[in-house]
Structure formats: structure tokens, C-alpha cells
Amino acid sequence: SSTLALSKDQRQEEEKVQGGASDGAAATGGGNGNKGVVVSYWGVEPAKITKEDGTEWKWNCFRPWETYTSNTTIDLKKHHAPVTWMDKMAFWTVKALRLPTDIFFQKRYGCRAMMLETVAAVPGMVGGMLLHCQSLRRFEHSGGWIKALLEEAENERMHLMTFMEVSKPRWYERALVFAVQGVFFNAYFLAYLVSPKMAHRIVGYLEEEAIHSYTEFLKELDNGNIENVPAPAIALDYWRLPPGSTLRDVVMVVRADEAHHRDVNHFASDIHCQGLELKAAPAPVGYH
Amino acid sequence: SSTLALSKDQRQEEEKVQGGASDGAAATGGGNGNKGVVVSYWGVEPAKITKEDGTEWKWNCFRPWETYTSNTTIDLKKHHAPVTWMDKMAFWTVKALRLPTDIFFQKRYGCRAMMLETVAAVPGMVGGMLLHCQSLRRFEHSGGWIKALLEEAENERMHLMTFMEVSKPRWYERALVFAVQGVFFNAYFLAYLVSPKMAHRIVGYLEEEAIHSYTEFLKELDNGNIENVPAPAIALDYWRLPPGSTLRDVVMVVRADEAHHRDVNHFASDIHCQGLELKAAPAPVGYH
Ligand SMILES: [Fe+2]
Ligand SMILES: [Fe+2]
Ligand SMILES: [Fe+2]
Ligand SMILES: [Fe+2]
Numbered sequence: 001s002s003t004l005a006l007s008k009d010q011r012q013e014e015e016k017v018q019g020g021a022s023d024g025a026a027a028t029g030g031g032n033g034n035k036g037v038v039v040s041y042w043g044v045e046p047a048k049i050t051k052e053d054g055t056e057w058k059w060n061c062f063r064p065w066e067t068y069t070s071n072t073t074i075d076l077k078k079h080h081a082p083v084t085w086m087d088k089m090a091f092w093t094v095k096a097l098r099l100p101t102d103i104f105f106q107k108r109y110g111c112r113a114m115m116l117e118t119v120a121a122v123p124g125m126v127g128g129m130l131l132h133c134q135s136l137r138r139f140e141h142s143g144g145w146i147k148a149l150l151e152e153a154e155n156e157r158m159h160l161m162t163f164m165e166v167s168k169p170r171w172y173e174r175a176l177v178f179a180v181q182g183v184f185f186n187a188y189f190l191a192y193l194v195s196p197k198m199a200h201r202i203v204g205y206l207e208e209e210a211i212h213s214y215t216e217f218l219k220e221l222d223n224g225n226i227e228n229v230p231a232p233a234i235a236l237d238y239w240r241l242p243p244g245s246t247l248r249d250v251v252m253v254v255r256a257d258e259a260h261h262r263d264v265n266h267f268a269s270d271i272h273c274q275g276l277e278l279k280a281a282p283a284p285v286g287y288h
Numbered sequence: 289s290s291t292l293a294l295s296k297d298q299r300q301e302e303e304k305v306q307g308g309a310s311d312g313a314a315a316t317g318g319g320n321g322n323k324g325v326v327v328s329y330w331g332v333e334p335a336k337i338t339k340e341d342g343t344e345w346k347w348n349c350f351r352p353w354e355t356y357t358s359n360t361t362i363d364l365k366k367h368h369a370p371v372t373w374m375d376k377m378a379f380w381t382v383k384a385l386r387l388p389t390d391i392f393f394q395k396r397y398g399c400r401a402m403m404l405e406t407v408a409a410v411p412g413m414v415g416g417m418l419l420h421c422q423s424l425r426r427f428e429h430s431g432g433w434i435k436a437l438l439e440e441a442e443n444e445r446m447h448l449m450t451f452m453e454v455s456k457p458r459w460y461e462r463a464l465v466f467a468v469q470g471v472f473f474n475a476y477f478l479a480y481l482v483s484p485k486m487a488h489r490i491v492g493y494l495e496e497e498a499i500h501s502y503t504e505f506l507k508e509l510d511n512g513n514i515e516n517v518p519a520p521a522i523a524l525d526y527w528r529l530p531p532g533s534t535l536r537d538v539v540m541v542v543r544a545d546e547a548h549h550r551d552v553n554h555f556a557s558d559i560h561c562q563g564l565e566l567k568a569a570p571a572p573v574g575y576h
Contacts, residue, residue: 014546037432040555040558041368041554042364042366042551042552042554042555042558043551044552044555044572044575045572045575046432046552046571046572046573046574046575047573047575049576060429060430060431060432060434060435060571060573061355061429061430061431061432061434061569062576063573067354069400078329078330080329081506113574114427117424118424118425118427119452121420121424122421122424123419124419125417129413130418131480132409132413132441132445133410133413133447133469133473135416136405136406136409136410136445136448136465136469137406137460137462137465137466137469138462139402139406139448139452139457139465141346141349141449142348142349143349143350144334144348144349144446146442147348147349147350147442152436153420154434157420157423157424157434160424160427161429164427164456169427174425174426174427177425177427178425179425179426181421183419224300259330262401263330263331264330264332265330265331266329267328270328270329270330281336282334282348283348284333284334285334285335285348285351286335287332287333287335287350
């Protein structure tokens with residue numbers, strides 16, 4: 001059965017009565033109490049995973065088969081020209097959001113990346129969650145779109161986990177993220193309920209802006225204004241980067257991720273524009 | 289670039305102006321218009337996946353490496369004896385929910401399974417989503433719990449996708465699911481915000497009840513009151529069941545899944561009971 005390290009003052013919890021055990025798997029960790037260890041009655045333990053080189057896999061947030069080699073040859077210039085009034089509204093919404101962002105961050109691209117990734121991970125989760133609930137309500141398959149959108153959310157979260165190793169948030173930045181998430185989550189949730197077509201279009205345009213600011217980030221790294229520090233350990237494993245990779249390499253693969261998200265979201269919006277539901281087209285699961 | 293089969297009356301969408309393409313990947317499908325095919329400008333295409341036997345993988349909702357062989361030796365009798373007032377409230381909430389459910393479904397276990405799986409897939413999604421947002425707000429890793437809970441939600445959705453092949457919902461059952469989801473999603477969302485400890489405990493007890501009703505389902509199959517039809521194709525692939533498997537085999541592996549969910553959720557509640565956050569213990573990712 002699994003063990004869970006706990007501080008000593010939580011020891012009394014170990015004595016908790018656990019009823020109904022029909023085999024020897026019941027909590028027997030009482031004797032270890034003084035060492036501050038609880039044996040879990042439930043026996044849930046994550047499988048031990050090893051890397052290709054035999055060392056222990058140290059990430060709980062992603063597993064070896066979820067890592068990938070980024071396709072950085074992706075076309076960074078693709079753009080959906082706003083045609084319909086809905087496109088235009090989405091386009092100008094994003095442009096309007098960019099202005100205060102540019103003013104706030106100026107050329108602090110590391111900080112900007114870290115902060116904006118906290119927002120970027122919201123749409124995929126909201127969309128995936130709503131499609132999941134829809135799939136349940138309608139007794140219908142989602143065509144893989146739940147997975148594709150949740151994968152996007154996880155990918156964005158990994159961007160955040162990576163950039164927070166490079167740039168540490170200050171207390172007022174944390175407060176800002178808190179407030180922005182509250183507003184953005186609810187706004188995107190409502191937008192997705194009202195018009196998934198427009199919601200995906202907005203994300204498509206947000207990703208186009210993300211590509212732009214990561215390109216600016218690269219310029220600042222190249223002209224020496226931002227120090228090209230070594231890539232964090234999590235980035236080496238997540239994107240299978242070679243040892244010795246740097247922040248520049250990380251920004252390159254993150255930018256490629258954003259281009260993939262751009263494609264997925266504009267594509268999703270296109271499907272809706274054609275009067276179809278997302279499940280009409282197989283989802284680009286594993287499109288990196 | 290990817291193709292997307294569309295009905296002819298949506299052809300005009302193909303002519304949509306797409307700007308900014310810097311290479312030959314732009315929409316060039318106009319010539320195929322009369323055949324009702326659109327070439328996607330975005331080039332997002334799910335990777336072609338083949339089964340071990342070389343045939344094409346036909347499921348978009350899960351991929352070969354997400355299938356598993358169920359561990360049906362799991363102890364079905366484990367129980368968390370309600371001790372604290374919170375345990376007791378969770379326990380009696382679930383018992384109270386069971387009464388109307390028993391009255392409504394009587395011995396229609398196939399229908400019951402299908403209907404209740406639409407509800408069962410909600411908690412994992414809500415919990416995963418809230419932990420995801422928390423991870424973003426706090427710039428913190430979740431210890432794998434986001435993934436573990438989203439995996440649970442997906443697993444429950446696959447239960448639904450399986451049972452709906454066996455039992456078809458009638459219109460008033462669809463209406464009921466609609467209403468119940470609306471109430472349950474919001475109730476669980478609020479419960480998880482107020483007390484994740486209690487929310488996971490409730491799910492733990494719900495899963496104990498699920499084990500019980502799947503055991504009753506098995507009895508009805510064994511005494512011939514419910515016909516032991518062949519297992520749906522999706523079940524064969526998802527749980528890697530041998531050809532010729534039946535509904536009984538499916539109920540066996542689904543019941544084992546519920547026992548795993550029971551363990552995960554009681555364990556999560558236990559972690560909270562010890563005054564810790566979930567990330568203090570590595571999540572049982574891939575615990576089937
Ligand atoms: Fe990102
Ligand atoms: Fe992105
Ligand atoms: Fe289930
Ligand atoms: Fe379950």
C-alpha cells in the first residue's frame with residue numbers, strides 16, 4: 001500500500017477508524033506514526049515510471065508518452081483575414097486587449113510570457129469542459145474535440161510551468177492574475193455558450209498575437225537585452241530538448257505550440273462557420 | 289492539407305478569403321467544390337493511428353495507449369466508515385440520493401447504468417477544471433491531480449459511450465439527464481469550491497453505491513433477467529477485451545473502474561482531512 005509523508009502533528013489522523021476492510025490492505029501504518037508516515041488504506045499509488053535512460057521520471061504533470069519533439073517548421077505567418085462581422089469583432093477584441101498588455105509589460109517579455117500563459121490555459125479547459133458536458137447530455141461522441149481542447153489547456157499550463165522557472169511573479173502580479181482569471185474565465189465561458197464559433201475565432205487571433213510577442217521575445221534574446229539562460233529542466237523533458245538547450249530554444253518551441261493552437265482554433269471556428277458541429281470533423285488530437 | 293467532407297450547400301464557404309498565407313498551404317480546394325470537399329487552410333489533421341493488428345484505429349475519443357486491461361481483482365468491499373460529521377453528511381447525502389434512484393429505475397440496470405454515467409462524469413471534470421485554474425492562479429504544480437481527475441472524467445464518459453450502445457435513451461430520459469446535469473454540475477462545483485474534502489468524500493460514497501448497483505446488474509445478467517448481449521465494439525477496444533466478450537464482461541470491468549474511482553476520491557478526501565492539499569501526495573495518474 002502507498003505511503004504518504006506527513007508532518008508529525010497530523011499523526012492523529014492515522015488512527016482514524018477505517019471500516020469494512022475485507023483483506024490485509026487496511027491501514028497498518030500506526031506503528032510508523034512517530035516517523036510521520038501514513039500508510040494509505042486506499043492503496044492508490046502512481047505507477048513508477050522511468051525515463052528512456054533508466055532514471056526515475058520526475059514529473060507528475062505529464063508522462064513520457066505525452067512529451068514530443070516540436071515541429072518548429074510550422075508556418076508562423078498564417079492568418080485568418082477577418083471577413084464576417086463576427087470575425088471582425090473577434091479580431092478587434094483581441095487587438096483591443098493587446099494595447100493595455102503592451103503598455104503594461106513594455107519589453108519585459110519573460111514576465112509577459114509567464115503572465116499571459118495563466119490566461120492562455122483557460123479557453124482549452126472551458127471548451128473541453130463544455131463539450132464534455134454536451135457529450136454527456138446528448139449521449140454523443142465528441143469526435144475527439146474534448147481531448148484536443150483539454151490537451152491544449154495542458155500544453156498552455158506547461159508553458160506556464162516552464163516560464164515560471166525563468167521569471168518569478170511578484171505579489172501584485174499574482175493579484176493581477178487572480179483578478180484577470182476571474183474575469184476571463186467567466187467571459188470565455190459565456191462566449192463559448194453563446195457562440196463557440198466566435199470563441200474559437202478569438203482564441204485563434206490571441207494565438208496570432210502570441211506568436212508575434214514570442215517573435216519579439218526572440219529578438220530581445222538575440223540582441224542581448226534578455227539573458228539567454230539555460231532552459232529549465234521541465235522544458236528539456238517536455239519538449240525533448242537536447243542537454244544544453246537555452247531559453248531561446250524554449251521560446252522557439254513554445255511559439256510553434258502557439259502556431260498549432262492558432263490552427264486548431266481557427267479550424268474549429270471554420271467548422272462552426274460552415275454550420276457544422278465540431279464532431280463533424282475529427283479533432284486534431286496530438287497535433288503539436 | 290486536411291480535407292473535410294461537407295454537404296454541397298456549404299460550398300460557398302470554401303470561397304472565403306483567407307489572407308496572409310506565405311506558402312502553398314492556402315486553401316486550394318475550390319476545384320473540389322462540386323464534390324462537396326473543403327481543403328482546410330489550417331492543415332490540422334489528426335495523425336493516422338493503426339491498431340496492433342495493422343487495421344485503422346477508429347476511435348477519436350481515446351487512443352491505443354489510453355486503453356488498458358482492467359484489474360478486476362480490486363477489493364470491491366473497501367469502505368470508508370463515516371466518522372466525522374462531514375463524513376456522515378457525505379454518506380447520508382449519497383444514501384438519500386440513492387432512494388429516489390432505486391425507485392425510478394427499479395431493476396432496469398442497463399438503463400440505470402447509462403443514465404447515471406452521465407452524472408458520474410461530472411465530478412472529475414469539475415475537480416480537474418478547478419485544480420487547473422488554481423494551478424494557474426498560484427503558479428504551482430498540481431502534483432498530477434488535474435490529470436488524474438480529468439482521466440476519471442474521461443473514463444466515466446467512456447462508460448456512457450459503452451452503455452448507450454446497449455440501452456437507448458428515450459426522450460423523457462434525455463430531458464431528465466439535461467435537468468439533472470444542470471443541478472448536479474452546479475451543486476458539485478459549489479461543493480468543490482467550499483469543501484473539496486467533502487466533495488471527494490461524496491464521490492467516494494457515490495462510487496461505493498455504483499459498485500453495489502453493478503453487482504446487482506451482474507446478478508440480473510446471471511439469472512437471465514437481462515440478456516447477456518455481445519459487448520459493444522468500443523468496449524472491446526477500450527478495455528482490450530477478447531473477441532466474443534459479453535455485456536457481463538463489460539459490467540465487470542466497469543465495476544472495477546468504479547472501485548478505482550472510489551479509492552482515488554476517498555484518498556483525495558483523506559489528504560484534505562490531514563490538512564494538506566492534494567499536491568502533497570503524488571496523484572494516482574493511470575490508476576485503473
Ligand atoms: Fe502558451
Ligand atoms: Fe497558445
Ligand atoms: Fe462509471
Ligand atoms: Fe465512477
